[in-house]
Amino acid sequence: MASTVASATGAVTPSPTTPSRAPVVRAGAPVVVLDPGHNGGNAAHPAVVDALVPAGGFEKPCNTTGTETDVGYPEHAFTFDVAQRTAALLRARGTTVVLTRTDDTGVGPCVDERAAVANDAGAALAVSIHADGAPADATGFHVAEPALAPDGGNRAVLDPSDVAARDLLPAFATATGLPRADYPGNLVEPGLTRRSDLAGLNLARTPAVLLEAGNMRNAREAAQLSDPAFRQRAAEGIAAGVAAFLARSTP
Secondary structure (H helix, E strand, C coil), rough: CCEEEEECCCCCCCCCCCCCCCCCCCCCCCCEEEEECCCCCHHHHHHHHEEEECCCCCECCCCCCCCCCCCCHHHHHHHHHHHHHHHHHHHHHHCCCCCCCCCCCCCCCCCHHHHHHHHHHHEEEEEEEECCCCCCCCCCEEEEECCCCCCCHHHHHHHHHHHHHHHHHHHHHHHHHCCEECCCEEEEEECCCCCCCCCCHHHCCCEEEEEEECCCCHHHHHHHHHHHHHHHHHHHHHHHHHHHHCCCHHH
16 A cells, blocks of 8 residues: 655655565565556556656656546556456466555556566566557557667666567467557567667566557457456466466576
8 A cells, every 4th residue: 555745735645655575485486576557546646656767767757547448447457457367377387476566546656666576576577567548440469578778777688578578479369369469669570569768678677578468449459458358368368478488488
């Protein structure tokens, strides 16, 4: 739950949720960090989420509210549900899973804090889960992998992150039936983008990718993203992609 801070006017506002930095790790189990994008309390606290934080050579807002479907199903609820489902599947495989937030009512955490969770845990992989708010005629999902950050700090994780992205792409497509999107900028190939403007990827010191699991502004995909059965398939796709990456990268 978010803590509170007093402003200069004496008003009390929430500070960003502080994620856990001390996960319980089972001996020999790889650590995977799942980062459900946004949070349910963000919209009510713009001063908190608009505050600038480090983003790997520049600054970005602490967080954002995310998007929603035309009938009001919010991205933050989608990402949290899918992250919980994915965590359950991975834990059943023996993987230690840490979530950057543990409820859908708080504020934040800030994007730099989310990256720090994976870095501090020495994660084998961090997966940030989102859904897009693209034009209504745009379809499909895509995975973003890190490009070299402006400050150069993520150089060591570029190659393993590319491997993780290429493991996640076919697994998610197979599980969900969604096509690989061809509408985003910075496309490496359909469904795969390379970004240097995302704090979570710029600040990563362990392999990291970001999934846009479909377009909430496309009527057909909005209906799918709103369906619990589809969200289970999405979780299965993420878990399968993570498992494939762990199998090739973990002793």
